[in-house]
Amino acid sequence: MTAPHHAPMALLEVRDLGKRFDAAGGGDAPWVIRGMGFAVADGEFLTVVGPSGSGKTTLLNMIAQTDHPTEGEVFLRGERILHAGAPRLNPGWNRQIGYVTQEDNLLPWRSALDNVLYALRLVGADDAAGRERARDLMAAVGLAGFEDYYPHQLSGGMRKRASLARTLVYDPPVILMDEPFGALDAETKAILQHDLMTVWASKRKTIVFVTHDITEAIALGDRTLVVSRAPARVTLDQANDLPRPRRAEDVIVHPAFPPLYERVRAAIR
Amino acid sequence: MTGPAGRAFDRLLVAALLLAGWQGASAAWGEYWASGPLPAAAAFWRLVASGSLPTNALYTLEATAWGFAIGLPPGILLPFLLRRHPRIRAVLDPFMVAAYGVPKLALAPLFIVWFGIGIGSKVALVASVTFFIVYFNAMAGVAAVDRRLIATVRVMGAGEWRVLTDVVWPASVPFVFAGIRTATPYAVGGTVVTELISSNRGLGHLIQLSANRFQTNEVFAALFGVLILVIGCNLAVQAVERRLLRWRPPVFAASGAAG
Numbered sequence: 115m116t117a118p119h120h121a122p123m124a125l126l127e128v129r130d131l132g133k134r135f136d137a138a139g140g141g142d143a144p145w146v147i148r149g150m151g152f153a154v155a156d157g158e159f160l161t162v163v164g165p166s167g168s169g170k171t172t173l174l175n176m177i178a179q180t181d182h183p184t185e186g187e188v189f190l191r192g193e194r195i196l197h198a199g200a201p202r203l204n205p206g207w208n209r210q211i212g213y214v215t216q217e218d219n220l221l222p223w224r225s226a227l228d229n230v231l232y233a234l235r236l237v238g239a240d241d242a243a244g245r246e247r248a249r250d251l252m253a254a255v256g257l258a259g260f261e262d263y264y265p266h267q268l269s270g271g272m273r274k275r276a277s278l279a280r281t282l283v284y285d286p287p288v289i290l291m292d293e294p295f296g297a298l299d300a301e302t303k304a305i306l307q308h309d310l311m312t313v314w315a316s317k318r319k320t321i322v323f324v325t326h327d328i329t330e331a332i333a334l335g336d337r338t339l340v341v342s343r344a345p346a347r348v349t350l351d352q353a354n355d356l357p358r359p360r361r362a363e364d365v366i367v368h369p370a371f372p373p374l375y376e377r378v379r380a381a382i383r
Numbered sequence: 384m385t386g387p388a389g390r391a392f393d394r395l396l397v398a399a400l401l402l403a404g405w406q407g408a409s410a411a412w413g414e415y416w417a418s419g420p421l422p423a424a425a426a427f428w429r430l431v432a433s434g435s436l437p438t439n440a441l442y443t444l445e446a447t448a449w450g451f452a453i454g455l456p457p458g459i460l461l462p463f464l465l466r467r468h469p470r471i472r473a474v475l476d477p478f479m480v481a482a483y484g485v486p487k488l489a490l491a492p493l494f495i496v497w498f499g500i501g502i503g504s505k506v507a508l509v510a511s512v513t514f515f516i517v518y519f520n521a522m523a524g525v526a527a528v529d530r531r532l533i534a535t536v537r538v539m540g541a542g543e544w545r546v547l548t549d550v551v552w553p554a555s556v557p558f559v560f561a562g563i564r565t566a567t568p569y570a571v572g573g574t575v576v577t578e579l580i581s582s583n584r585g586l587g588h589l590i591q592l593s594a595n596r597f598q599t600n601e602v603f604a605a606l607f608g609v610l611i612l613v614i615g616c617n618l619a620v621q622a623v624e625r626r627l628l629r630w631r632p633p634v635f636a637a638s639g640a641a642g
């Protein structure tokens with residue numbers, strides 16, 4: 115069996131993952147990621163921080179199987195779902211892994227509601243109940259009244275929120291998020307962080323959440339990983355032992371917060 | 384003046400200037416050679432009233448429409464079929480480029496030899512013109528599809544067919560229409576030229592007949608009929624395009640992709 119040793123059993127595990135892109139002018143391309151390994155427990159909220167260009171998006175692309183790894187393996191519930199040299203990728207692994215990408219990637223020719231409904235439509239679940247659910251989620255991310263807008267008629271932050279809703283709508287057990295709240299104002303960000311915590315707590319989702327905001331990483335994450343500059347690998351794996359439920363405003367005044375923050379900040383170089 | 388009303392006024396002004404220039408030229412060279420706006424208009428109404436212009440225009444339109452109907456589907460579909468077969472595409476490419484490079488009007492005599500002086504030769508010419516123009520435009524559209532959108536719908540569970548219908552097709556529609564818009568005047572022109580060379584019907588035939596009889600006014604009237612046909616086809620294409628591309632920001636819809 116391939117289950118790792120620490121308990122509870124890892125839902126998702128990344129082992130010795132490495133990536134190098136084809137060199138532009140021939141010759142040996144540098145490693146973007148090398149020797150990357152970590153495990154995420156079922157229902158865990160993992161946050162990942164690291165310098166810009168360190169390979170965080172590349173890491174999520176490989177876990178979501180939209181890109182090939184050069185080395186290493188990925189396991190889901192102990193089953194190897196991806197390995198270097200795999201002949202073909204299975205993006206999203208049969209809708210088990212959702213991915214809120216760094217760019218919103220909404221379909222420009224579909225209205226906001228149709229974008230949110232898309233994953234349900236793929237499996238014929240865009241019935242009355244499905245539409246109800248899509249509308250509720252749009253309201254939850256503050257997009258009530260914008261259902262019929264096309265993506266080009268929405269602001270960058272609104273598009274980001276629509277892309278969040280369209281992944282939540284089909285309820286994948288694992289969700290990868292690449293800076294989902296990067297482009298938002300403090301107020302909206304706080305509301306969405308709160309909503310995400312609510313969804314996560316009620317559905318026990320397993321979340322891998324990339325962010326540049328250290329406070330956000332500690333406030334949201336059970337654990338925070340820091341990845342190094344290229345070639346990226348894990349340089350800090352920190353459990354954020356703070357009481358739940360949390361709210362970002364409360365977390366920053368908690369006495370345990372400053373040392374957690376300081377260790378993450380020091381690890382990002 | 385600004386807005387649509389202002390633009391309409393400006394266009395009328397340009398039209399008036401062009402007509403005045405024509406009138407001046409006809410006065411300078413004599414009506415016999417250059418015709419003139421008024422006698423040409425009179426000839427136009429005469430031909431409309433006699434039914435000669437509408438009948439011939441309809442014949443030209445019919446040939447053009449059939450040519451489109453035959454040339455368009457493979458021009459649109461082939462790039463979609465070849466999307467996942469880069470090897471076949473690479474092998475075909477030089478042949479397609481070479482065939483595209485042949486001036487199609489030069490093929491008109493050959494098509495007449497093969498398909499006769501009836502509608503067949505016009506349809507064949509129009510089909511070959513539209514196929515290549517639309518093929519290369521659709522190919523550019525298929526190649527320009529944002530791969531991140533494809534990856535995103537795949538993650539949500541979309542298979543190859545859904546990728547094609549939900550991402551590749553809508554992303555390529557603007558390119559396909561750029562091709563159709565480019566092809567339209569060539570298509571009408573192709574029919575007319577083939578009719579000029581050999582036909583007993585159509586606007587090209589009318590032009591040829593009138594020129595042979597030195598009826599310059601009638602030649603201009605028939606040319607005006609060709610113009611109306613091209614404009615009408617363009618408006619029809621634009622109407623369909625506008626319906627299909629409602630999702631696009633207006634700045635793109637106005638300019639469109641390059642042909």
Ligand SMILES: Nc1ncnc2c1ncn2[C@@H]1O[C@H](COP(=O)(O)OP(=O)(O)OP(=O)(O)O)[C@@H](O)[C@H]1O
Nearest residue numbers: 135146164165166167168169170171172173216344
């Ligand atoms: N398709 C590609 N081809 C070549 N190099 C690439 C490609 N995609 C990413 N890279 C390189 O991989 C490295 C990591 O990029 P990545 O997008 O994963 O960084 P990131 O950590 O997500 O950065 P940010 O925080 O700015 O989003 C960069 O040096 C980038 O140039």
Ligand SMILES: [Mg+2]
Nearest residue numbers: 170171216292
């Ligand atoms: Mg990134």
